[in-house]
Amino acid sequence: MTTATPQEYTFQAEIAQLLHLLSHSLYQNREIAVRELVSNASDALDKFRHIALTDKQYDDGSDLGIFVEPNPDEKLLVIRDNGIGMTHDELIRNLGTIAHSGSLEFLSRIGEDKKKDLSLIGQFGVGFYSSFMLADRVEVVTRSYQEASGWRWESDGTGRFTIEPVEGIERGTQIRLHLKEGLEEFSREFRLKYILNEYSTFVPWPIRLGTELVNDQKPIWVEPKSQVTDEQYQKFYNYLTKRAEEAPLWHLHLTADSPFQFHAILYCPPANLELMGYGRDDHGLHLCAKRVLVQNNCRELLPEYLRFMHGLVDSADLPLNVSREALQDNTVFRRIRKVLVKKVLGHLEDLAQNDATLYRTFYLQFGVTIREGIAMDWENKDAIAKLLRFKSSHGDDRLELVSLADYVGRMSEDQKQIYYVGGPTVESLERLPNLEVFRARGIEVLYITDPVDEFVLNHLRTFENKELVPIDSALVELPETKKVDEASGDDKPADAETKPEAPVGFSRVLELFKETLQDKVEDVRESNRLTTSPCCLVSPEGVLSPQLQKVLSQNSDNFELRKRILEINPQHPFLKRLSELSSNPQQEDFIRLCGQQLLTNTMLLEGVLLDAHEASDRMLDMMQQLAGQKA
Numbered sequence: 001m002t003t004a005t006p007q008e009y010t011f012q013a014e015i016a017q018l019l020h021l022l023s024h025s026l027y028q029n030r031e032i033a034v035r036e037l038v039s040n041a042s043d044a045l046d047k048f049r050h051i052a053l054t055d056k057q058y059d060d061g062s063d064l065g066i067f068v069e070p071n072p073d074e075k076l077l078v079i080r081d082n083g084i085g086m087t088h089d090e091l092i093r094n095l096g097t098i099a100h101s102g103s104l105e106f107l108s109r110i111g112e113d114k115k116k117d118l119s120l121i122g123q124f125g126v127g128f129y130s131s132f133m134l135a136d137r138v139e140v141v142t143r144s145y146q147e148a149s150g151w152r153w154e155s156d157g158t159g160r161f162t163i164e165p166v167e168g169i170e171r172g173t174q175i176r177l178h179l180k181e182g183l184e185e186f187s188r189e190f191r192l193k194y195i196l197n198e199y200s201t202f203v204p205w206p207i208r209l210g211t212e213l214v215n216d217q218k219p220i221w222v223e224p225k226s227q228v229t230d231e232q233y234q235k236f237y238n239y240l241t242k243r244a245e246e247a248p249l250w251h252l253h254l255t256a257d258s259p260f261q262f263h264a265i266l267y268c269p270p271a272n273l274e275l276m277g278y279g280r281d282d283h284g285l286h287l288c289a290k291r292v293l294v295q296n297n298c299r300e301l302l303p304e305y306l307r308f309m310h311g312l313v314d315s316a317d318l319p320l321n322v323s324r325e326a327l328q329d330n331t332v333f334r335r336i337r338k339v340l341v342k343k344v345l346g347h348l349e350d351l352a353q354n355d356a357t358l359y360r361t362f363y364l365q366f367g368v369t370i371r372e373g374i375a376m377d378w379e380n381k382d383a384i385a386k387l388l389r390f391k392s393s394h395g396d397d398r399l400e401l402v403s404l405a406d407y408v409g410r411m412s413e414d415q416k417q418i419y420y421v422g423g424p425t426v427e428s429l430e431r432l433p434n435l436e437v438f439r440a441r442g443i444e445v446l447y448i449t450d451p452v453d454e455f456v457l458n459h460l461r462t463f464e465n466k467e468l469v470p471i472d473s474a475l476v477e478l479p480e481t482k483k484v485d486e487a488s489g490d491d492k493p494a495d496a497e498t499k500p501e502a503p504v505g506f507s508r509v510l511e512l513f514k515e516t517l518q519d520k521v522e523d524v525r526e527s528n529r530l531t532t533s534p535c536c537l538v539s540p541e542g543v544l545s546p547q548l549q550k551v552l553s554q555n556s557d558n559f560e561l562r563k564r565i566l567e568i569n570p571q572h573p574f575l576k577r578l579s580e581l582s583s584n585p586q587q588e589d590f591i592r593l594c595g596q597q598l599l600t601n602t603m604l605l606e607g608v609l610l611d612a613h614e615a616s617d618r619m620l621d622m623m624q625q626l627a628g629q630k631a
Contacts (some may be wrong), residue, residue: 006164036127044083080174262315420446422547433533502570505579515593527567
């Protein structure tokens with residue numbers, strides 16, 4: 001009940017400018033006004049709880065909470081709390097001026113370009129003024145915990161406000177928004193319920209919309225991990241992802257107190273939607289400040305290669321602008337991101353070591369995404385490399401996934417390189433001539449059936465000081481072949497004399513091959529790596545593997561395949577026969593044709609063919625010559 005004539009006050013001159021800025025620049029989403037007022041109510045309840053705990057005379061045993069009361073008939077929205085309340089002077093200081101918050105300095109700095117410097121706004125406590133986005137008249141009815149009576153503050157936001165005393169009201173504050181024409185939706189329960197569920201689900205005080213409690217989702221991320229049940233983790237995951245009944249593959253519950261404070265829960269879904277053809281998964285994490293949602297799709301908290309993660313991060317240390325939608329100073333933000341990345345990678349490494357079955361399930365789904373980090377995240381490149389998995393020539397199961405650490409652990413002491421080979425399938429790789437010497441010596445080779453993995457290894461270059469080298473590279477350095485000295489029993493390098501000599505005429509075959517292939521290959525030379533195949537192709541230093549060249553050529557019309565080295569096995573029966581024929585000058589054209597066809601055959605094994613018509617004509621020519629010889 002009013003007992004005196006209202007007193008009229010004038011806003012600071014800058015208040016009109018601030019109201020214009022909030023209405024047109026920062027608070028473009030009108031829903032945020034409700035969020036801000038609920039957040040302010042929560043702050044008032046926090047302050048009163050602290051006072052009641054430290055001074056028992058103010059603890060009246062009442063249930064603290066926030067009450068949202070729409071009245072569509074009167075186009076009225078009331079948001080009230082029974083928290084700390086305000087005195088007459090606090091009303092003037094908090095709602096009549098903005099100087100105390102630092103906003104004057106901000107307004108003096110933004111100049112003419114308001115959009116450019118909006119990030120300069122810090123936590124000025126002016127979220128209340130977003131009320132004028134929704135209302136053409138705002139009433140604030142409040143009673144401080146220190147007083148027996150209260151006050152009514154009222155303004156239409158045009159430059160003046162009034163304050164008058166009122167009797168018979170409860171402790172706390174109620175904001176009464178007389179809604180603008182066309183904004184009647186904010187007086188309807190279904191609309192308000194959506195807004196409260198979207199932004200204020202985790203406010204620590206109960207929010208009631210009429211008689212319904214709308215924030216019954218417990219903020220489990222601020223609870224000790226030991227007190228959170230599997231069912232609660234599951235329920236929270238379903239809430240975040242909107243995927244009812246789906247269970248996450250694993251979760252990570254984090255708490256940090258120094259040098260900055262934040263809580264987080266991160267989830268890994270059970271399946272990678274990108275593999276199912278749904279396109280790139282670009283959702284982000286929920287970002288909260290003191291349990292109030294700031295952004296529900298924050299992609300900057302995790303790097304792109306962890307984009308499949310769902311979760312929530314809550315920090316009281318984030319310096320936000322007045323709309324709570326952009327960061328004033330993202331130093332803390334970057335530090336939180338750094339901690340999150342290291343924790344996720346560390347958790348994955350623990351899984352890989354302690355639960356191989358679960359990690360294999362994870363890698364088959366998300367390994368294609370994790371590996372992107374090798375090129376994107378130099379700081380964590382080594383940690384990501386430990387998580388990579390590949391098929392391998394080791395053991396009986398060629399489809400088993402092995403890590404680079406597994407490979408290094410099985411290397412002989414004198415092996416200096418990690419060998420790999422790329423191709424479309426494991427079966428096609430095991431038929432490649434270049435693999436023969438590795439198989440003969442029992443040296444493990446990683447099978448790369450996804451071209452992207454080759455790009456990854458090419459970018460990684462080394463692992464635990466071991467160079468990563470494709471087996472068709474001219475840079476391959478094989479370990480020394482050992483033999484046992486019968487007298488001493490010691491291992492010694494095999495004598496070079498054990499290598500068979502090339503047949504007579506083989507040098508002439510090489511000359512003829514070089515003549516006919518000089519435009520197609522870098523060189524033709526005798527091979528030390530073949531055991532059963534007649535020839536193979538070797539990539540000179542700096543030349544990409546055939547699989548990578550094939551991928552690049554398919555995606556670029558201007559890409560030219562780089563010339564490679566053709567290595568010939570002088571001990572193969574066919575090459576021995578050509579060496580015999582080389583003594584007859586009349587057979588030289590036929591030998592040249594054989595050289596061209598050997599190159600074609602080798603390229604076919606690698607899935608590359610330069611000119612199908614030329615190869616077909618040459619094969620027909622050779623068959624005709626052979627038929628003529630038999631005739």
